[in-house]
Amino acid sequence: MTLGSQNLTRLDQLFYSMRDANACFLGYPFAKDFNYEPLWRFLKFTGNNLGDPFEPGTYRVNSHAFECEVVEFFAQLFRAPDDGFWGYITNGGTEGNIYGLYLGRELYPDGVAYFSRDSHYSVSKAARLLRLEHAVVDSQSHGEINYDDLARKASNERNRPALIVANIGTTMKEGRDDTSKIRAVLRDVGVRESYVHADAALCGPYAPFLNPKPSFDFEDGADSVTISGHKFLGAPMPCGVVLARKSNVRRVMRAIDYIGSLDTTLSGSRNAYSPIVLWYAIRCLGIAGIKRMFDQCEQLAAYTADELNDRGVDAWRNPHALTVVLPPVEEGVKAKWQIATQDVSHVVVTPGTTKQQLDALIEAIANSGR
Ligand SMILES: Cc1ncc(COP(=O)(O)O)c(C=O)c1O
Structure with a gap:
C-alpha cells in the first residue's frame, strides 16, 4: 500500500x-x-480475540493468554471468588455496563433496574437496549446515590428483583455509591432478589487502595464490576475489563462451531491488541x-x-x-x-x-x- x-x-x-x-x-x-512503543510490532497481525478468552478456539492469532492474566489481576484486586469469577476485555466501560445489566436481566428477567441520575449515559442506554423497566434514582449533591430515594422506589416494587448499577466514581463528580449500603437498603424494604453491577470506569484500578476503601467489589456485594482501561491506566484505544460471577456467565454461554469456542462475550471479533496493552501496563506498574x-x-x-x-x-x-x-x-x-x-x-x-x-x-x- x-x-x-x-x-x-x-x-x-x-x-x-x-x-x-x-x-x-x-x-x-x-x-x-x-x-507502548515495544508493542507496535503486534500491529502487523490481524489479532482477534474472538471467543471466550479462557477456552481454546480455532483461530489462534490472539492474545487470550494475556487477556486472562489481566482479568485475573483485576479479579484479585476486586476480591472475586477464587474459582467463581469470569471476565474479558471489552471495548470500554459502556460495553462493561451493557454486559453487567445483560447478566442481571438473564438472571432476573422480570427485574427492575435502578441507577442514579448521575450515572453515565451508557447505563440508561443499556437499560433501553435490554428493554429493562427502570427507575432513575435521585443523587446527593456530591454525586452519590440518594439511598432514601432508592428505598422509596425499590419499596414500590418490593416483590420484583432489583438490578442495580452502582457508580464507583460518577462521570462528572466522581461520587461513589456504596454497594453494602445499597444491599442493606434493598433488604430493609423487602426486596428479596437483587443483582448489583459496579461501574468503576475511572476509579476501579485505584479504588481498592483508598483509605477508607469504597464499598464496591465482590466481597462488598457486587455481582459484576467494570473498568475502562484507557482512563486511569491509559491506552491508545478505548478498552476496558468486565468481571462477573461465573455462575451468571454460564447462563448466557453458547457453544459455537464456527469459532470452536464458547460465545460468552458481547462482541464477536474482539481487539487482540488492547489486552496486550493492559497486560503491559499492569506488569510495568504493579x-x-x-x-x-x-x-x-x-x-x-x-x-x-x-x-x-x-x-x-x-x-x-x-x-x-x-x-x-x-x-x-x-x-x-x-x-x-x-x-x-x-x-x-x-x-x-x-x-x-x-x-x-x-x-x-x-x-x-x-x-x-x-
Ligand atoms: C462512570 C462511567 N461509566 C462508564 C463510562 C463509559 O466508558 P467508556 O467511555 O469507556 O465506554 C464512563 C465514561 O466516561 C464513565 O464516566
Whole structure:
C-alpha cells in the first residue's frame, strides 16, 4: 500500500491536529502518559480475540493468554471468588455496563433496574437496549446515590428483583455509591432478589487502595464490576475489563462451531491488541506503580482545587477524587481545554497531566468572565 502525496499531507495534518489536541485536554478522564512503543510490532497481525478468552478456539492469532492474566489481576484486586469469577476485555466501560445489566436481566428477567441520575449515559442506554423497566434514582449533591430515594422506589416494587448499577466514581463528580449500603437498603424494604453491577470506569484500578476503601467489589456485594482501561491506566484505544460471577456467565454461554469456542462475550471479533496493552501496563506498574501514580494525581487534584479556591472559584472534590468539580466554565475555556460541562464543569487529573497544564487552565478560568 502506498499513499499519494496529497493524502500523505492530510495524514500528517491529522497527526499534528491530534497531537496538539492531546496537549490540551483536561476535562476527560483519559491518561495522557504512556509509552507502548515495544508493542507496535503486534500491529502487523490481524489479532482477534474472538471467543471466550479462557477456552481454546480455532483461530489462534490472539492474545487470550494475556487477556486472562489481566482479568485475573483485576479479579484479585476486586476480591472475586477464587474459582467463581469470569471476565474479558471489552471495548470500554459502556460495553462493561451493557454486559453487567445483560447478566442481571438473564438472571432476573422480570427485574427492575435502578441507577442514579448521575450515572453515565451508557447505563440508561443499556437499560433501553435490554428493554429493562427502570427507575432513575435521585443523587446527593456530591454525586452519590440518594439511598432514601432508592428505598422509596425499590419499596414500590418490593416483590420484583432489583438490578442495580452502582457508580464507583460518577462521570462528572466522581461520587461513589456504596454497594453494602445499597444491599442493606434493598433488604430493609423487602426486596428479596437483587443483582448489583459496579461501574468503576475511572476509579476501579485505584479504588481498592483508598483509605477508607469504597464499598464496591465482590466481597462488598457486587455481582459484576467494570473498568475502562484507557482512563486511569491509559491506552491508545478505548478498552476496558468486565468481571462477573461465573455462575451468571454460564447462563448466557453458547457453544459455537464456527469459532470452536464458547460465545460468552458481547462482541464477536474482539481487539487482540488492547489486552496486550493492559497486560503491559499492569506488569510495568504493579500495585506499587498504580499507588504511586494515584498519589501524584491526587496531589495535583488537591492543588488545582486549592488554587482555584484562592482565586475565588468555587471548586471542590470528593474525598480522594481525581475529579475537580467547578461551576460551568466559559465557552472559550471549555473549547480550548476540552472541558466536559453539564450543570457543572470538571477537570480530571489523570496520569500524565502536568502542573504546567493545570496552571494554564487555572489562570484561564480565573481570568475568564465565567
Ligand atoms: C462512570 C462511567 N461509566 C462508564 C463510562 C463509559 O466508558 P467508556 O467511555 O469507556 O465506554 C464512563 C465514561 O466516561 C464513565 O464516566
